[in-house]
Amino acid sequence: QVQLVESGGGGVQAGGSLRLSCVAPGTIFTDDFVAWYRQAPGKQRDLVASMFSDDTTTYADSVKGRFTIARDNAKRTVYLHMNSLKPEDTGVYYCNVVVYDRLRESEYDYWGQGTQVTVSS
Numbered sequence: 001q002v003q004l005v006e007s008g009g010g011g012v013q014a015g016g017s018l019r020l021s022c023v024a025p026g027t028i029f030t031d032d033f034v035a036w037y038r039q040a041p042g043k044q045r046d047l048v049a050s051m052f053s054d055d056t057t058t059y060a061d062s063v064k065g066r067f068t069i070a071r072d073n074a075k076r077t078v079y080l081h082m083n084s085l086k087p088e089d090t091g092v093y094y095c096n097v098v099v100y101d102r103l104r105e106s107e108y109d110y111w112g113q114g115t116q117v118t119v120s121s
Contacts, residue, residue: 002026002110004078004095009115016085016119022078022095022112030071033098034078039114040091048093049080053100062088085119092116 008020024030035050049069050058057069068081078095095112 004110004112006095006112006115009117011118012085014086014119014121017083020080020093024076024097028110030076030078030097031073032100034071035096036080037094038091087119087121089119
């Protein structure tokens with residue numbers, strides 16, 4: 001299956017920073033809706049950050065002021081900058097890219113493989 005390629009995860013101490021990257025392969029473009037989700041062990045996958053086609057962003061309350069979603073459409077790459085990390089940020093992070101086909105009035109939903117982020121105190 002076609003999959004977004006994620007990287008940048010790892011283990012950090014509380015207060016540290018990480019940048020996650022998500023590369024869209026082939027004909028997948030990142031110009032439309034992009035988002036990052038997080039899933040902790042035994043928990044549901046929750047939306048962390050999103051960016052719309054007009055570059056408007058949304059963030060979960062728990063990460064506001066600490067996380068920033070960004071993209072470089074020329075590189076077809078989506079980023080999640082994470083600062084002041086907390087143990088509660090631990091989980092598997094998944095990149096999501098939605099491509100709009102306006103001619104056919106349809107959407108195509110792509111996901112990354114997930115990358116582990118572990119924040120220790």
